[in-house]
Amino acid sequence: MSLAPVDVLIVGAGASAATFAWSMADTRMEILCLEQGDWVNPSDYPSSTMDWESDNKFNSNPNHRSNAADYPINVSESPISIANYNGVGGGTILFAGHYPRFHPSDFRVKTLDGIAEDWPVDYQMLEKYYDENDRMMGVSGLAGDPAYPPKEAVMPPIPLGRTGETLAHGFNKLGWHWWPSDMAIATEQYDGRDKCINLGACGMGCAQGAKASTDITYWPHAIRAGVKLKTQCRVREITVNKEGKATGAIYYDADGNEQFQPAELVVMACNGIGTPRILLNSSSAQFPDGLANSSGMVGKNLMFHPYAAIEGIFRDAMDGAKGPHKCVASHEFYETNLERGFSRGFSFETQRGYGPAATALRGIFTGRVPKGEGHHAAYGKMSERVAGLVAICEDLPELHNQVTLDTELTDAHGIPAPKIQYTLSENSQKMLDFAVARGTEALEAAGAEDVIVQRLVGNAGWHNMGTARMGLNPQTSVVNEWGRSHDVKNLFVIDGSVFVTSAAVNPTRTIQALALYIADTIKQKLASATLFD
Amino acid sequence: MNSDDLISSDSVFSKKQQQIISAIANAMIKKDEVLDLPSASDPLVMKTILDKSAHFSERLVAGIDTLCEEIDPLTSTPEVLLGVLDKNPKFRALSRTLTIIIMQSYYQDPRVLSAHGQSARPPFPLGHKVEQGDWSLLDQVKQRTPFYRPV
Numbered sequence: 001m002s003l004a005p006v007d008v009l010i011v012g013a014g015a016s017a018a019t020f021a022w023s024m025a026d027t028r029m030e031i032l033c034l035e036q037g038d039w040v041n042p043s044d045y046p047s048s049t050m051d052w053e054s055d056n057k058f059n060s061n062p063n064h065r066s067n068a069a070d071y072p073i074n075v076s077e078s079p080i081s082i083a084n085y086n087g088v089g090g091g092t093i094l095f096a097g098h099y100p101r102f103h104p105s106d107f108r109v110k111t112l113d114g115i116a117e118d119w120p121v122d123y124q125m126l127e128k129y130y131d132e133n134d135r136m137m138g139v140s141g142l143a144g145d146p147a148y149p150p151k152e153a154v155m156p157p158i159p160l161g162r163t164g165e166t167l168a169h170g171f172n173k174l175g176w177h178w179w180p181s182d183m184a185i186a187t188e189q190y191d192g193r194d195k196c197i198n199l200g201a202c203g204m205g206c207a208q209g210a211k212a213s214t215d216i217t218y219w220p221h222a223i224r225a226g227v228k229l230k231t232q233c234r235v236r237e238i239t240v241n242k243e244g245k246a247t248g249a250i251y252y253d254a255d256g257n258e259q260f261q262p263a264e265l266v267v268m269a270c271n272g273i274g275t276p277r278i279l280l281n282s283s284s285a286q287f288p289d290g291l292a293n294s295s296g297m298v299g300k301n302l303m304f305h306p307y308a309a310i311e312g313i314f315r316d317a318m319d320g321a322k323g324p325h326k327c328v329a330s331h332e333f334y335e336t337n338l339e340r341g342f343s344r345g346f347s348f349e350t351q352r353g354y355g356p357a358a359t360a361l362r363g364i365f366t367g368r369v370p371k372g373e374g375h376h377a378a379y380g381k382m383s384e385r386v387a388g389l390v391a392i393c394e395d396l397p398e399l400h401n402q403v404t405l406d407t408e409l410t411d412a413h414g415i416p417a418p419k420i421q422y423t424l425s426e427n428s429q430k431m432l433d434f435a436v437a438r439g440t441e442a443l444e445a446a447g448a449e450d451v452i453v454q455r456l457v458g459n460a461g462w463h464n465m466g467t468a469r470m471g472l473n474p475q476t477s478v479v480n481e482w483g484r485s486h487d488v489k490n491l492f493v494i495d496g497s498v499f500v501t502s503a504a505v506n507p508t509r510t511i512q513a514l515a516l517y518i519a520d521t522i523k524q525k526l527a528s529a530t531l532f533d
Numbered sequence: 534m535n536s537d538d539l540i541s542s543d544s545v546f547s548k549k550q551q552q553i554i555s556a557i558a559n560a561m562i563k564k565d566e567v568l569d570l571p572s573a574s575d576p577l578v579m580k581t582i583l584d585k586s587a588h589f590s591e592r593l594v595a596g597i598d599t600l601c602e603e604i605d606p607l608t609s610t611p612e613v614l615l616g617v618l619d620k621n622p623k624f625r626a627l628s629r630t631l632t633i634i635i636m637q638s639y640y641q642d643p644r645v646l647s648a649h650g651q652s653a654r655p656p657f658p659l660g661h662k663v664e665q666g667d668w669s670l671l672d673q674v675k676q677r678t679p680f681y682r683p684v
Binding site for chain 2 (some may be wrong): 161321
């Protein structure tokens, strides 16, 4: 069945889609977003129940969560499994709200370090979009961070707490940089949202509405401005006409009926796994290797952030699960120093503490807390006394790290599922080892009596980047410098797939700045009638 | 407490399977009368365990069936039961899944949290107090000249 055509069809309703839709709304074009999941009612978040640590409906691993909106992902050939959320707001529903910007150097990796590629955009171009996005999302932080060019904070920073203070002592002893984290968490009432009351359950959705998931930031504004959002609509493929122009999308509606939604522009916003999956599923006689894939780069160059977790057990009480998970960050080892034995670098984020169940499981799986005899006493020594760091390491693009289509696994609608093939590079291995050693030093300087190391966190595939990368050369990139497919002139990609390199910080703020930049460029080109040139 | 008290007839697990899960829970976390802590096989904790286990019933049932080929979990001592579960690679997945479920269930019980001096209520709507901390610690970093890499 064919529906009434729209001007702009956005596939996916996460961070990039919400941001883009809001920006495009002032064109007064007919804009429709299709989302395979649904709205989340904040009263359904588990933080109002005793099961707030482990409600499986909000498990970050889609293979474990298995909600109706989820599709399976074959990760049998990857040491890192995928974390996501399928619903309005996407990954921002479950993200911790740690919200750093990229550094200027992140956009010039080849020029500065002779590896990977430069981006076709830079920090200066994106700066005004970062600023605009900060106001829309409501970012808390503190101006003056010497690790960055000057930037303002919209709201005061979240509290240091006992954990932040303890780790700050350690960083200061070593003479290392640290700074209160920029957070997408309101510390004051902001744009109809209430301020943070330290629920400590950010990773399971924020019932208070203080965390800036895009279902409560951009989407209400976009919808009030006329954008339409249809949920429980799972897109199977993007269709094209004989001129090679995208014509719309075939999707399954909430009742499982196949529908065709015609559109003038199609915008992919399904993250670094979902977007290549749909493009590869959209093969045709004209595009036998998948849509927009004449370069062969769709699904290639998959980048995660390899994470190491370094946690200390302290004699004194830390914050436990009270407060946002993150409080301060260190960028001491962010920029390249080849004397360390690897290119590029990493940042440290703090882990403020853990809830009761997470503490017990950490204790058991690291041999600190036994099962059976001695369990209670050993648990008591760890309870609310664990705090630490995660090192978020820059990953580099490699062709063999990729998203392909699984030949057997499908979702509930029979659509081929994605398969991940990923190996850690030698550079990442060396960086992880170095980060573990430095993290251990920092925790010992902060007074930790025992240090627990997880050299590679396996369930941390939150940041999925690079699988439809941007670039000026159509032979080595999928989209141009403003997100338009080189092959299909009315097809755009606006999510983390377009990243050229991964930086060493969480990507959401940059994804959203890019979405605003792409929307702005489209509007300018619409005004000058050059959009399809 | 009779273990029959906690057996739910509408569970996806048979009575025997429920008894085996209860025996494993009791082996993992025993009752401590001094600290006033229940065992993980306490009926209220077991209800949560069984509710959570339902999502993983297929793999748990298969694992328990295999375990029963190795030992009789209902007559084995807790030490033997834990030893088999944790040391035999054949039961690694079963042990891991049950450990996660049992710990998540036990450590959300208000009696357990109270005994450990932790907040025995859901985080929302009251939230928590977190101290601001000593912001003067940042003075040292503020003295540093900008060190982001020029491009």
